[in-house]
Amino acid sequence: xxxxxxxxxxxxxxxxxxxxxxxxxxxxxxxxxxxxxxxxxxxxxxxxxxxxxxxxxxxxxxxxxxxxxxxxxxxxxxxxxxxxxxxxxxxxxxxxxxxxxxxxxxxxxxxxxxxxxxxxxxxxxxxxxxxxxxxxxxxxxxxxxxxxxxxxxxxxxxxxxxxxxxxxxxxxxxxxxxxxxxxxxxxxxxxxxxxxxxxxxxxxxxxxxxxxxxxxxxxxxxxxxxxxxxxxxxxxxxxxxxxxxxxxxxxxxxxxxxxxxxxxxxxxxxxxxxxxxxxxxxx
Amino acid sequence: xxxxxxxxxxxxxxxxxxxxxxxxxxxxxxxxxxxxxxxxxxxxxxxxxxxxxxxxxxxxxxxxxxxxxxxxxxxxxxxxxxxxxxxxxxxxxxxxxxxxxxxxxx
Numbered sequence: 001x002x003x004x005x006x007x008x009x010x011x012x013x014x015x016x017x018x019x020x021x022x023x024x025x026x027x028x029x030x031x032x033x034x035x036x037x038x039x040x041x042x043x044x045x046x047x048x049x050x051x052x053x054x055x056x057x058x059x060x061x062x063x064x065x066x067x068x069x070x071x072x073x074x075x076x077x078x079x080x081x082x083x084x085x086x087x088x089x090x091x092x093x094x095x096x097x098x099x100x101x102x103x104x105x106x107x108x109x110x111x112x113x114x115x116x117x118x119x120x121x122x123x124x125x126x127x128x129x130x131x132x133x134x135x136x137x138x139x140x141x142x143x144x145x146x147x148x149x150x151x152x153x154x155x156x157x158x159x160x161x162x163x164x165x166x167x168x169x170x171x172x173x174x175x176x177x178x179x180x181x182x183x184x185x186x187x188x189x190x191x192x193x194x195x196x197x198x199x200x201x202x203x204x205x206x207x208x209x210x211x212x213x214x215x216x217x218x219x220x221x222x223x224x225x226x227x228x229x230x231x232x233x234x235x236x237x238x239x240x241x242x243x244x245x246x247x248x249x250x251x252x253x254x255x256x257x258x259x260x261x262x263x264x265x266x267x268x269x270x271x272x273x274x275x276x277x278x279x280x281x282x283x
Numbered sequence: 284x285x286x287x288x289x290x291x292x293x294x295x296x297x298x299x300x301x302x303x304x305x306x307x308x309x310x311x312x313x314x315x316x317x318x319x320x321x322x323x324x325x326x327x328x329x330x331x332x333x334x335x336x337x338x339x340x341x342x343x344x345x346x347x348x349x350x351x352x353x354x355x356x357x358x359x360x361x362x363x364x365x366x367x368x369x370x371x372x373x374x375x376x377x378x379x380x381x382x383x384x385x386x387x388x389x
Contacts, residue, residue, distance in 0.1 A: 047387050052286045079362070097307050097347070098388045099286030124362060138284050151309075151343070151364040155373045158292075162384045 043075040043128055045160040048099035051076075051131065051138055057234045064131050064138075065230055067168040075128045076101070076140065077148065077157035083121050090116050094127055094140070103127055103140040115145060124148040126157070172225075220258040222248045224267055227279040238271040238278035289389050290347045292380040295328030299353040300381075306356060307347040309364055309373050312340050320344075325374035334358035343368040 046066060054064045054071065064071045078096030085091075089106045107113050119125060129142035148154060217225070223244055226232060232239050241259060245252045259277055262268045268277045290307040291297070298306060310322025310330055320332045322344070331354055332346045341363040348358035380388045 048284070049286050049289065049389070050387055052284050079360070097290045097292070099284065099289060101284050122360075122362075151345070152369045152372070154345075154364075155369060155376050158376055158380065158388075159372070161387060162379055165384065165387055 043073050044069075044071050045157060045164050046071070046074045046076065047158070047161050048076065048078070048094070048096050048101045050098075050161070050165075051101060052099055054131070054138070055231075056133060057230045063230065064133075067165055068172045068229060068231075069168040070230060071131060073128065073130050074140070075126060075157070077124065077126045077154055080119055080121055080123050080125055083119060085116070092119070092121075094125070101138065101140055103129065103142045103145075105142045105145060118147060119145055124151070124154060126153065172229075218258075219248070219250050219254050220261055222250075223255065223258045224262055224279065227268055227277060228281060233279065235278075236271075238276040241275050241277065244277075291389060292377045293324075293350070294326040294374055294377045295324035295330055295354070296326055297377055297381055298324070298330060298350055298356070302350045302353055304350060305348070306350045307345060308356065309343055309345045309368065309370065311343055311368075311370070315340055322346075325370040325377065329354070331355040332358050334361070336361050337363065342366040343370075 044066070050066050051074065054066045057063050057065065076094055076096055078094040081093040081095055081100070083090065083092040087107060089104055091102065091104050093100050094103055105112060105116055107116070124147070126144075126146050126148060127140060127142050128144040129140040132139050132141050226244060226248060227239055241252060241255050244250075244259075245255045248255070250258075259268065263270070263277075266280060268279055270277055288305055290305045291301050293301060293306045293308050298308065308322075308324060308330065310320075310324055310332065312320060313323055313329070314321040315336060318333060318335060320334075320336055320340070322330050322332055324330045332344075332348070333351075333355060334346075334348065334357060336344070336358075340361075343364040343366065345362040345364050346356055346358040347360040347362075348356045351357050
C-alpha cells in the first residue's frame, strides 16, 4: 500500500498538532517527514509586500499562509523608523523598500534592552520575529534585531526571498525545478503507477531513503498534500474533485483513482457528496 | 502595514523605465559636488543623484528617492553601504526584482 500509517502517527505527535504541509523550504531540509508543524519551521525570508499579501486562516491570530506555505516566523531586512521605547517594550517600523510594517520588541531580558539600545532610526537591520495580527493589522513581534554591517546582506536577503518563493512553489506542485529523475525502479511499484507513467515510491518516500525533493510525487501524494493545505482544511465542505483535477493537472479519472485509494486508507473522506473530500488529518 | 509607496530596485538601464516613480539604487560614488553626486550604477553606467549626502560618504551608497529623469534621482534617503559591495549580484537582483519576481516586491 502507498502510505504507512506510522508516518502520520509520528506527525500527529508534534506539539500543537500543526498543519500538514509539504516540506518547508529551508536549506537544511531533512529528507524525512514530508510534513512539519509550524513550530519546527524556522525563519522564512520574506518581503513586507509578501507579508501584506499573506492570508490568514482559523481562529488564532497567528495562522498565516504565504505562497501556500504556513508561516509563523519570518526574517526581514530593512530600515528602522519611528523607534519609540518604553521600559516594557519598544515599537518601530521597518521599511524594506517593498513596504512598511510595524514591529514590537518586548523587553523580557537584559539582552533585549542591550540589543535595542544600539538600534537607531535610519539604520539597516535584520529583524527576526513572529508574524501576528492585531485588530486586523499585521505586525511583527521581534525577538532579534541586528544591525546590518555588511551590506551584501541586503542583496542576499532579497535573493533569499526569491529563492524561498521558488522552493515553496515547487513543493506545492510536487515537482522540483532541478529534476525529473525517475525514482529507483527497484522499489515495488504501486498498483496505480502503470498507466500514468508516474513512478510511485511507497513507504520509502517517508522513510528518508529517497527524498521527496529528488523524486517525482505520485498523484495520490499530490492529492493528499493538496487536501492538507490550510486553505483546503479551512473549507468545511472540502475540496471538489474537479478543483483537484484543475489544480494538480490530472484527469478526473486519475484523481478519482487516487481519491478511492486514499479513502480506503482512511486518509480522506467525502463530505457533502461524493465529489467533495477532506483530509482526515486536520491542523 | 503599508505597501503603498515601494521603491523599485533599479540600475541605470531600469531607471529609464521608472521616471517619476520612487526608486532605490546602489551607486559607486565618483564625484560629490555641492548637492549633486555623480555615481556609477551597478550596470556600469552613470547616474546623477541630487540632494544633500551625509558626510562622510562611503564608496558605495544606496539612494532612495524619486527618479526625476532617465538618468537622475532626487534622493530622500542616503545610506552608506561601505567600501566593498558586490555590485554584480545587486545588479542581477535588480533584474530579477523587475522581471519574473516583480510581484514579490511591487
